[in-house]
Amino acid sequence: MLERFIPPLQDLDPDLRDALIQKLRVRWTHTSTALEGNTLNEGETLGLLQYGLTIAGKPLAHHNEVLGHSRAIDLLYRLIAQSRPLTEADLHELHAAIQTSVEVDYLKPIGAWKREPNSTLAKQGGKTVINDTYAAPEQVPALMHKWFEGFALRRGDPAVSALDAYVWSHATLVRIHPYADGNGRLARLVANVPVIEKGCLPVLVPAEQRLDYIESLASWQLASGALRKDSDMEGNHDSLARFHSQCAGWMKTSSALIDEVRELQKKRRA
Numbered sequence: 503m504l505e506r507f508i509p510p511l512q513d514l515d516p517d518l519r520d521a522l523i524q525k526l527r528v529r530w531t532h533t534s535t536a537l538e539g540n541t542l543n544e545g546e547t548l549g550l551l552q553y554g555l556t557i558a559g560k561p562l563a564h565h566n567e568v569l570g571h572s573r574a575i576d577l578l579y580r581l582i583a584q585s586r587p588l589t590e591a592d593l594h595e596l597h598a599a600i601q602t603s604v605e606v607d608y609l610k611p612i613g614a615w616k617r618e619p620n621s622t623l624a625k626q627g628g629k630t631v632i633n634d635t636y637a638a639p640e641q642v643p644a645l646m647h648k649w650f651e652g653f654a655l656r657r658g659d660p661a662v663s664a665l666d667a668y669v670w671s672h673a674t675l676v677r678i679h680p681y682a683d684g685n686g687r688l689a690r691l692v693a694n695v696p697v698i699e700k701g702c703l704p705v706l707v708p709a710e711q712r713l714d715y716i717e718s719l720a721s722w723q724l725a726s727g728a729l730r731k732d733s734d735m736e737g738n739h740d741s742l743a744r745f746h747s748q749c750a751g752w753m754k755t756s757s758a759l760i761d762e763v764r765e766l767q768k769k770r771r772a
Contacts, residue, residue, distance in 0.1 A: 503579050507698050510760045515767055522763045527551065529706055531571040534690045536709035540564045566602035571687065574599035578691055582698055587654055590646070593692065600687045610682035615642045620679060624720035625713070633720050636679035637729045644731040645678050652735060657696040665753055667696035668705050669746050674735045677723055703756040705749055718744045 504523055505511040511519050532540075532547040541564050542550065542557060549555035550568050557565070574596050581592055598613035609618045616639050624633040637645050652674065656667040672693035679685050694704040707715050722745060726737025736742060 503583050504698065507582065508701055508703060510764075514760075514763055515770070518763050518767055522759060524552070526703065526759065527572060527575055530575065530704055531568055533706050533709050534687050535564075535567045535571055537690075537707060537712050537715070538567075538687060540567050542568055563603070567600070570600050570602040571691075574687075574691055578695065582695060588650065588657075588692070588695065590650070593646075593688070596691060597681055597684055597688055600691075601681075601684045607682075615639065615646070615680050616682040618682070620682060622720070624724065625717050626721065626724065631724070633723055635723045635726065635728050636677070637731075641729070641731045642678065642680045645729065645735075646680055648731075648735060649674055649678060653692075653696075657699065660700075662696075664697045664700035664702045665746070665750055667700065668693045668753075669742070669749050670736065671696065672749075673719060673722065673742060673745055676719060677726070677729055677735070677737065697753075702753065703759060705752050706756055707752060708755070711748075715748065718748055 505519060511522070514522065528548045528551055529544060531551065532542065532544040535542070535547075541560055546555075546557045546560065547568055550557065550565060551572055577592075577596055577599055581588065594613040601612040603612075611617060619634075619638055620636055621632055621634040624631050653671055656662045656670055672689045675689040675692065676685050681688065690705075690707060697704055722738060722741040725741040726733075729735075729737075
């Protein structure tokens with residue numbers, strides 16, 4: 503399916519293209535879950551997804567997180583193939599796929615907007631601070647309505663680059679923080695819809711850059727202040743530049759995956 507949207511994939515031999523797409527799934531799943539504390543490394547993630555192998559000594563919950571993220575990628579690809587607007591129901595379905603906990607908590611619903619405020623800790627200037635800038639539960643429906651409109655606009659406008667569409671979609675969704683949990687993983691999935699549709703491989707956030715990634719978004723959120731339904735979604739534009747620069751680098755890293763396979767194909771045909 504990806505080759506329909508990403509022209510460089512069309513020039514690859516079918517077996518190499520399929521291997522690249524599978525490698526992308528494994529790396530995407532590994533990096534996104536590892537950013538949230540999953541302990542399976544990339545090789546173990548491959549073993550689970552490709553061969554159904556369980557990893558001794560690793561929590562069952564971490565296995566389920568990997569499988570759930572992979573299912574969410576399938577849902578995302580299906581959505582892209584259908585070429586239709588992203589809906590609230592789609593977002594809830596993706597959230598339910600990545601939230602694999604069997605615990606039931608009324609205040610932390612799966613596949614539904616959050617019901618209580620949430621906050622996180624952030625590193626600022628060598629100190630630990632509380633990031634309490636996320637939208638209040640009662641503000642979420644109106645803000646997400648604005649987010650869906652902004653997402654559709656950037657997704658469909660050819661003048662908006664894949665990078666700019668990703669940065670806006672990712673950053674604003676985590677700033678709203680519409681769910682009790684899973685907001686980061688969801689943002690790293692959904693923000694790649696316009697990236698793929700604009701002909702690029704998904705942006706993958708390296709797990710080893712976790713602290714820089716979290717800190718850049720938190721710095722922007724704190725500089726922008728508490729989010730309200732009448733707020734500018736992009737907040738402090740200058741502070742967002744750091745995250746934009748990070749994403750540009752990660753996009754180049756993703757593009758390099760195609761270059762690696764092209765070299766393999768070149769050697770094969772020599």
